[in-house]
Amino acid sequence: MIVGSTKEIAPEKRVSITPDTTKSFKDLGLRVLLQKGYGEELGFKSSEYESNGAEFVNNNIDVVQKSNLICKVNLPVKEELEAFKEKSNLIVGNIKKETANLSNKNYNIFSLNLLPRITRAQSMDILSSQANLAGYRAVIDSIYEYQKAVPMMMTAAGTVPAAKVLIIGAGVAGLQAIATAKRLGAIVSATDVRSAAKEQVESLGGKFLSVEGSENLETKTGYAKEVTEEYKKKQAKMMEAAVEKNDIIICTALIPGKPAPRIINENMIAKMKPGSILFDLAASHGGNAAYSEVDKTIEKDGVKIIGVDNIMNKLPLTASNLFAKNIFSFVRNLYSREKKEFSVNLEDEIIKNTLIKNK
Amino acid sequence: MIVGSTKEIAPEKRVSITPDTTKSFKDLGLRVLLQKGYGEELGFKSSEYESNGAEFVNNNIDVVQKSNLICKVNLPVKEELEAFKEKSNLIVGNIKKETANLSNKNYNIFSLNLLPRITRAQSMDILSSQANLAGYRAVIDSIYEYQKAVPMMMTAAGTVPAAKVLIIGAGVAGLQAIATAKRLGAIVSATDVRSAAKEQVESLGGKFLSVEGSENLETKTGYAKEVTEEYKKKQAKMMEAAVEKNDIIICTALIPGKPAPRIINENMIAKMKPGSILFDLAASHGGNAAYSEVDKTIEKDGVKIIGVDNIMNKLPLTASNLFAKNIFSFVRNLYSREKKEFSVNLEDEIIKNTLIKNK
Amino acid sequence: MEIDPFIFRFSIFILSIFVGYYVVWSVTPSLHTPLMSVTNAISSVIIVGAIIAALAGSPGKIFEMSNIFGFLAIVLAAINIFGGFLVTQRMLQMYKKKKDKKK
Amino acid sequence: MEIDPFIFRFSIFILSIFVGYYVVWSVTPSLHTPLMSVTNAISSVIIVGAIIAALAGSPGKIFEMSNIFGFLAIVLAAINIFGGFLVTQRMLQMYKKKKDKKK
Amino acid sequence: MISANISAIFYLISGILFILALRGLSSPESSRQGNLFGIMGMVIAILVTFLSVGNFSEAVIYVLAFLILGGAVGSYIAFKIPMTAMPELVAGFHSLVGLAAVFVAISAFQSPSVFGLGTPGQIKLASLIEMSIGASVGAITFSGSIIAFLKLRGIMSGSPVVFKGQHYLNLLIGISIFVLVFFLCKTQLSYYFWIIILISFIVGVLLIIPIGGADMPVVISMLNSYSGWAAAGIGFTLENTALIITGALVGSSGAILSYIMCKGMNRSFLNVILGGFGGESAQDSKEKNKEQKPVKSGNAEDAAFLMKNASSVIIVPGYGMAVAQAQHALREMVDKLKKNDIKVTYAIHPVAGRMPGHMNVLLAEANVPYDEVFELEDINNDFANTDVAFVIGANDVTNPVAKSDPKSPIFGMPVLDVEKCKSVLFVKRSLSPGYAGVDNELFYRENTLMLFADAKKMTEDIVKNLE
Amino acid sequence: MISANISAIFYLISGILFILALRGLSSPESSRQGNLFGIMGMVIAILVTFLSVGNFSEAVIYVLAFLILGGAVGSYIAFKIPMTAMPELVAGFHSLVGLAAVFVAISAFQSPSVFGLGTPGQIKLASLIEMSIGASVGAITFSGSIIAFLKLRGIMSGSPVVFKGQHYLNLLIGISIFVLVFFLCKTQLSYYFWIIILISFIVGVLLIIPIGGADMPVVISMLNSYSGWAAAGIGFTLENTALIITGALVGSSGAILSYIMCKGMNRSFLNVILGGFGGESAQDSKEKNKEQKPVKSGNAEDAAFLMKNASSVIIVPGYGMAVAQAQHALREMVDKLKKNDIKVTYAIHPVAGRMPGHMNVLLAEANVPYDEVFELEDINNDFANTDVAFVIGANDVTNPVAKSDPKSPIFGMPVLDVEKCKSVLFVKRSLSPGYAGVDNELFYRENTLMLFADAKKMTEDIVKNLE
Numbered sequence A, B: 001m002i003v004g005s006t007k008e009i010a011p012e013k014r015v016s017i018t019p020d021t022t023k024s025f026k027d028l029g030l031r032v033l034l035q036k037g038y039g040e041e042l043g044f045k046s047s048e049y050e051s052n053g054a055e056f057v058n059n060n061i062d063v064v065q066k067s068n069l070i071c072k073v074n075l076p077v078k079e080e081l082e083a084f085k086e087k088s089n090l091i092v093g094n095i096k097k098e099t100a101n102l103s104n105k106n107y108n109i110f111s112l113n114l115l116p117r118i119t120r121a122q123s124m125d126i127l128s129s130q131a132n133l134a135g136y137r138a139v140i141d142s143i144y145e146y147q148k149a150v151p152m153m154m155t156a157a158g159t160v161p162a163a164k165v166l167i168i169g170a171g172v173a174g175l176q177a178i179a180t181a182k183r184l185g186a187i188v189s190a191t192d193v194r195s196a197a198k199e200q201v202e203s204l205g206g207k208f209l210s211v212e213g214s215e216n217l218e219t220k221t222g223y224a225k226e227v228t229e230e231y232k233k234k235q236a237k238m239m240e241a242a243v244e245k246n247d248i249i250i251c252t253a254l255i256p257g258k259p260a261p262r263i264i265n266e267n268m269i270a271k272m273k274p275g276s277i278l279f280d281l282a283a284s285h286g287g288n289a290a291y292s293e294v295d296k297t298i299e300k301d302g303v304k305i306i307g308v309d310n311i312m313n314k315l316p317l318t319a320s321n322l323f324a325k326n327i328f329s330f331v332r333n334l335y336s337r338e339k340k341e342f343s344v345n346l347e348d349e350i351i352k353n354t355l356i357k358n359k
Numbered sequence C, D: 001m002e003i004d005p006f007i008f009r010f011s012i013f014i015l016s017i018f019v020g021y022y023v024v025w026s027v028t029p030s031l032h033t034p035l036m037s038v039t040n041a042i043s044s045v046i047i048v049g050a051i052i053a054a055l056a057g058s059p060g061k062i063f064e065m066s067n068i069f070g071f072l073a074i075v076l077a078a079i080n081i082f083g084g085f086l087v088t089q090r091m092l093q094m095y096k097k098k099k100d101k102k103k
Numbered sequence E, F: 001m002i003s004a005n006i007s008a009i010f011y012l013i014s015g016i017l018f019i020l021a022l023r024g025l026s027s028p029e030s031s032r033q034g035n036l037f038g039i040m041g042m043v044i045a046i047l048v049t050f051l052s053v054g055n056f057s058e059a060v061i062y063v064l065a066f067l068i069l070g071g072a073v074g075s076y077i078a079f080k081i082p083m084t085a086m087p088e089l090v091a092g093f094h095s096l097v098g099l100a101a102v103f104v105a106i107s108a109f110q111s112p113s114v115f116g117l118g119t120p121g122q123i124k125l126a127s128l129i130e131m132s133i134g135a136s137v138g139a140i141t142f143s144g145s146i147i148a149f150l151k152l153r154g155i156m157s158g159s160p161v162v163f164k165g166q167h168y169l170n171l172l173i174g175i176s177i178f179v180l181v182f183f184l185c186k187t188q189l190s191y192y193f194w195i196i197i198l199i200s201f202i203v204g205v206l207l208i209i210p211i212g213g214a215d216m217p218v219v220i221s222m223l224n225s226y227s228g229w230a231a232a233g234i235g236f237t238l239e240n241t242a243l244i245i246t247g248a249l250v251g252s253s254g255a256i257l258s259y260i261m262c263k264g265m266n267r268s269f270l271n272v273i274l275g276g277f278g279g280e281s282a283q284d285s286k287e288k289n290k291e292q293k294p295v296k297s298g299n300a301e302d303a304a305f306l307m308k309n310a311s312s313v314i315i316v317p318g319y320g321m322a323v324a325q326a327q328h329a330l331r332e333m334v335d336k337l338k339k340n341d342i343k344v345t346y347a348i349h350p351v352a353g354r355m356p357g358h359m360n361v362l363l364a365e366a367n368v369p370y371d372e373v374f375e376l377e378d379i380n381n382d383f384a385n386t387d388v389a390f391v392i393g394a395n396d397v398t399n400p401v402a403k404s405d406p407k408s409p410i411f412g413m414p415v416l417d418v419e420k421c422k423s424v425l426f427v428k429r430s431l432s433p434g435y436a437g438v439d440n441e442l443f444y445r446e447n448t449l450m451l452f453a454d455a456k457k458m459t460e461d462i463v464k465n466l467e
């Protein structure tokens, strides 16, 4: 059986197979087929791939046609999709169900963002692995943009006060953002609608801002529910005070399958100190903050509002390493060593949930 | 007596008088005169200055002509210099002695970078205050450029190893760089020629790399001496091994009045891992690393070599706050409250050393 | 002015209680079991009474009722004495080995 | 089979030594001084001997040599008893005040 | 035959040796010496008794014969018994002391004259009271120890036996013993004496059955104390200082020890000792027993002792460490261990905590060197060669059910094989499950010691005990 | 008049009350209760003595009069004495007990018959030995305590008085006492008795003069122990259980207490007690005295005690904290203090450490909340209202010479006014200067206590002592 991958389309910088996972695939008994020049932008040398057992072909279509399973970060281009073998498999990081009918060939498409958040699936969970890095990087980027020093320094030339950082949404990304900001010496607070988040925030040394008299808005699967109007009002009141006080705000709040909740409105931004940073990781889902636009940095009343679509491009190496490991874990689960083939076992929750098109 | 300041020339973003120090000047019994729009780029509003007692005039020449003392970050432009009152004073962050004869008017010029490093001068020490921020910011910038995550993370998708950061020169900037990198979770090592640096590095949790069998190259004033050829060889040997292992290297080594020592050569850079960062804070003094160019980021064998001239422009707000406090402390020392004038007391080591042109 | 020996014995009794109280007050928990077993062994000092009982009476009649009970008590107490001290020794030996191994 | 009362007294003496030994073994350092002063006060139980000495002899002659020494000893011991306990009380009061103040 | 004075002195000496024995046993360094003192004390007591009785008839031969017989049996048991059976062994031994006390009392009752206590039917009042107390306490010790033994051995169920009116029954029997002693003194009828002993046997049983298996160590120590009091009572009867000193010593130290043990286990002393008293408390202890039954729980001292005597320790941090913010204390603990030449490493499970790299953040904050921190794959084989796994606030990531039960929600997750260590210490506040909500069977394993406390508090306590 | 039996029982009770008194004094919570027990014990002992003597002649009135006289004097002293004079007060009191013991012994020697010890010239051997031991130890206690009192009061120089052959002299005198006791017993000549007492007075002086002022507390406790033994000796003479029990109690607890105190001060017990023995050790203690003379140096316990009893503490960290990496331990210490309701803040000097913000980095690492950290200007006025300044590895930044001496290289630098606190604790390894190389006169101030140790080690030790 052959596992293949082709180059991604810019601006995507990540890859889905690294020299490391190439070796893992080989150990599993699979061949690895890559397009020429794969991974070069990241500094992965073809020789590294080859010494771990990968084979290269010149053409992306060749890869697709020869492989039984294609791994990609994003959906392949149309011509690749058309070239798929019958009964082959495609694993993609992120596609929406609706877009899955692009080709009428008969092959399986799995989208990893649909993984159930069960324990066994953790090693394949690209949402976690990438959100984690996003949280980290959002802080680094914000601090880079911030025109002051973050940690408190009492010096002979006066005291530099510690920056105040507010994290909205304490999921995977939010928690890592808390940790990173805390490390740098910022005064960190965070808020979330899930009540379990309080303990989690505090376990990283952050302060939790709770919305008064609120109930727990956690679904059974661990995600957040949409909030009520009343809650929204209470939250807005709390936010108004908090936003004003903070120098850097990082938004990570999402609700699966829904647009991101709008948490910071124009009024709040107007009250922010000039020089403050508002980093909206949710921008591509509609944004948690007013004004935020995908892939743009907007300045409003001296406040920089940063919306990034794919922040992973800022640390593509680490992101690729983790992404590729996730993919590999998924493939290992899909591949039956005895039968030496990919078997779509629909009793497996993981396979069932991620499969969006069946051959 | 009037203290004045005019806008700096781009790209300089710092200012030498802030609303805070305006108030301090007033409390000392001095008037403050500023050019219109002063500090605006930093988000300081004219109203802030005015409410603290500053006066504004439209024209920079007006400021110069009316003031008894002008504070500047950099040397004023020629026309300003020509417009100086007789027997007035100019305080500048950084000028070389040779350039001081620009105007043949009769006034005092003080350059703060010539301050003796004595205890009493600590509060005026712009070298310390700015180097400190430079060390911090060099790490932030390097990490921003770095395509991987810095802290170690053991995750379900594999382990992200901690980045290794090497700091060359453990002076004020180097120490702050160590602290900042350490905070972010990097594995930090540092090297210096002064033997006292070992304890200081370790006091921040860094590892000190000593050059074998080396003597202490510290001058009486606490600065470093130039090194011998033999030492250079030993250092190079040690460096070669160290540079290869590290992901981010930050150079801060300087020798006062001499070009910066060249510590990292082309060979070493060739051996560095692709994706590594080499940040040369010493670039404007000739650079500690090969290839490094002022205000340019060069990519060589996958290694980014960053040379910045004025890194303070990356956090001008904090830098200005500290700079202005330094200036104020200097003025307070210069100003005699009884005589209500600026008195150049040449018995004062601080005044004697910084004065480069006497009326 | 003579004091009844009982009073003396009683004083001794009371003071011994205090000694017993304070002496184990700071025992390390890991030694609870050995301490218990050594206390157990010590408590078979009752054998003193047993011996007296066994040897009581006129030399000829050694199998009076009281003597027989004495003999029985001796056997029981002796089991306890030997068993108790030896088992404590064994337990303590265990601790020692662990320490030595490391060196 | 009678035991000399001295033996009993000696046993009592020895056991008391053990009690004294163990009872202060775990004293907090901050209480060293009060403990010392209370021990000092207690040691003036010698007054018991002094009273016996003072009251000894025939009712008429109360100023025999031995009585006089007894009286002297009573004064000394009494100073010590009152002084010792009161001063201890004062010291301990100090600790209390500090604690209370805080609350 | 030596004089009463001399034997009294020697009895005092043997009493002092016993004091030193107990003292010795309270710290590990002096413990072996302590045992030696105990043996010496016993030898002296026995020799002096022989010499003071001075009756060197053939009876001595029998005495020696029985002594040796008993000694042989005792030694045999001591050598053969497996180390794990210690608690029940001690309980078994206790019963013997109790019975011996009963026998001695009977003997004195039968032939008071030889002990100088008067003649049968004319026994001195004080002696009569003393000997019936001795006999009664001895009997209680005997039957109580037997029950404890049976419970520990597993022959009898370890769960507490409670029934309605239990406390009233106990009270009634207690009073009846006093009444019987009163009548005995009044009438001097041996009849009453036997009944007292009989009833005492029953009391022993009734006292111990309502106490759960988990509390048995406390009970044993308490019975120990009883046997001491019995010896002291008989000591008064026989006017024997050795018995009085030693009895009092054992009596009070046993009582204190059981109190200390209760404190260590966070149990109320009264609750344990009074077993079935009070409806709620019985309820209480029942519930507790049900829940706590199979787990061994220890305290900071135990943990410190275990780790101090280990040559290698692996730390397994989890979310609980983060919640408790115990990382700094943990680091300090590890520093202390390393000073004792113990090899310490950290094992980080990929999903420990609540975000990727959660543990790393905290350990870095506490300045734990990176080269001591290992990921699962790199360290999982080391557990088998490690003495102690110190699991601090982790739960799911150690749960072996992930390897064994395909139906478990965490099945298939790789887990840290902590159970392969010689001992596993779990620091957590309760037996409640972790994130995944799955019970962790490791808590109930033989080589697991639960340390119930907030992780920071417990770690700090351990640090203290590592001095 | 009550029977000997009953008084013996009451003496036992008073002995027990004294035990409880000592026990009470070993922990702060029970200390006041302990004192009460002591008082009760004493009252019982005195009452019982009255009753048992049963001589209610006019003598009783005198006894009461003298009792009240002594009591009045004692109470007066107790109320008037300033708290700072405690140690010398205790020493002074001791001397009284010693003298009282001597008087009682003399009385017994004068009229042995009334105590039932035989007639003058025909005193029972045992009693004679006992009373001469009692008198001798009493005399030693008396003169020794007087010397200790004089040294502490400052009337006599606190430095040890040593001379050649001191130890031989002591030895000689010691032997001579034994010889004299031997002759006394043989000849029953009162002559010897008086010489014994006289020589003992001299021994007391000789024993204490070679001991330095710093070790006086240990000496006092040791003298305490002596007075106990004296009481016990006389107790044997008078066949009085109260005296025996209490004497033994005081004797052994005093000895142990002085041992504990030595351990606490890191001094060798033998060195202190044997004072002048061995040329080197005398040399040693002399040198120590010279070097340490002007600074007061304490240990972790002292520091813990001072801070525990403070209501506010300011922490002043410096470069030494960074070198020792003591920030985590420091944080833990502060946590402990806060648990005791003590207000703790941090004062950061602008140039503390070796880089701007050095302290901030470390405190943030240890998770110290920012709102507890103050810069110089904001906190400098608070020192005056603060009980303790805990200066950990800082030096230059506290040096008041910067305010006073224009010639000093650090003149003009603002400094933290730690000396305005009630007490200042300096944690550093030696008296050596900091970065600027300037001696810090604060080390020698009255309200400064130096804690010589590595900052981390010391802080950890303090944490331990804060429990």
Ligand SMILES: NC(=O)c1ccc[n+]([C@@H]2O[C@H](COP(=O)([O-])OP(=O)(O)OC[C@H]3O[C@@H](n4cnc5c(N)ncnc54)[C@H](OP(=O)(O)O)[C@@H]3O)[C@@H](O)[C@H]2O)c1
Binding pocket: A119, A122, A128, E317, E318, E319, E320, E321, E323, E324, E350, E351, E352, E353, E354, E355, E356, E357, E358, E392, E393, E394, E395, E396, E397, E398, E427, E428, E429, E430, E431, E432, E433, E434, E435, E436, E453, E454, E455, E456
């Ligand atoms: N790493 C990730 O990215 C991530 C994200 C989401 C979920 N998860 C899940 O989280 C779990 C992580 O496993 P884990 O072993 O680290 O945690 P865990 O299984 O949740 O167990 C943590 C244990 O710590 C104890 N605890 C809590 N607070 C404590 C305190 N203050 N002191 C002492 N103990 C305390 C709790 O027991 P008591 O209540 O009895 O004290 C609890 O059983 C896994 O199930 C994983 O799937 C991980």
Ligand SMILES: NC(=O)c1ccc[n+]([C@@H]2O[C@H](COP(=O)([O-])OP(=O)(O)OC[C@H]3O[C@@H](n4cnc5c(N)ncnc54)[C@H](OP(=O)(O)O)[C@@H]3O)[C@@H](O)[C@H]2O)c1
Binding pocket: B119, B128, F317, F318, F319, F320, F321, F323, F324, F350, F351, F352, F353, F354, F355, F356, F357, F358, F392, F393, F394, F395, F396, F397, F398, F427, F428, F429, F430, F431, F432, F433, F434, F435, F436, F453, F454, F455, F456
């Ligand atoms: N902040 C800056 O930017 C900067 C930069 C350069 C220079 N400086 C200068 O550095 C000084 C800072 O003042 P400071 O009070 O922080 O430091 P300091 O005056 O240098 O004193 C530090 C003290 O810490 C003690 N110490 C060192 N290691 C220790 C350890 N392991 N445990 C306990 N104590 C230890 C040393 O005494 P022992 O040897 O007796 O232990 C030393 O006296 C000022 O003079 C300042 O001008 C500051």
Ligand SMILES: NC(=O)c1ccc[n+]([C@@H]2O[C@H](COP(=O)([O-])OP(=O)(O)OC[C@H]3O[C@@H](n4cnc5c(N)ncnc54)[C@H](O)[C@@H]3O)[C@@H](O)[C@H]2O)c1
Binding pocket: A117, A118, A119, A121, A122, A125, A127, A128, A131, A168, A169, A170, A171, A172, A173, A174, A191, A192, A193, A194, A197, A221, A222, A223, A224, A225, A227, A252, A253, A254, A255, A256, A261, A263, E354
């Ligand atoms: N067991 C597993 O395998 C596993 C793996 C990863 C994550 N998780 C859990 O899944 C949950 C979701 O994590 P995620 O990061 O993917 O979530 P997400 O990206 O969907 O959302 C980010 C955060 O925003 C919060 N949020 C939503 N609406 C909000 C609002 N109006 N105001 C404030 N906050 C709001 C959510 O509660 C969530 O914490 C977390 O509890 C996480 O611990 C579990």
Ligand SMILES: NC(=O)c1ccc[n+]([C@@H]2O[C@H](COP(=O)([O-])OP(=O)(O)OC[C@H]3O[C@@H](n4cnc5c(N)ncnc54)[C@H](O)[C@@H]3O)[C@@H](O)[C@H]2O)c1
Binding pocket: B117, B118, B119, B121, B122, B125, B127, B128, B131, B168, B169, B170, B171, B172, B173, B174, B191, B192, B193, B194, B197, B221, B222, B223, B224, B225, B227, B252, B253, B254, B255, B256, B261, B263, F354
């Ligand atoms: N007392 C004060 O007021 C005060 C204030 C600030 C700084 N200082 C001290 O002044 C000294 C210099 O600090 P700085 O940051 O201004 O120095 P700097 O900027 O001149 O040099 C930076 C560092 O580079 C090092 N260096 C020079 N040549 C090197 C080589 N070949 N290899 C490696 N390292 C080399 C120097 O030793 C120095 O530590 C430090 O000791 C600092 O602590 C004192």
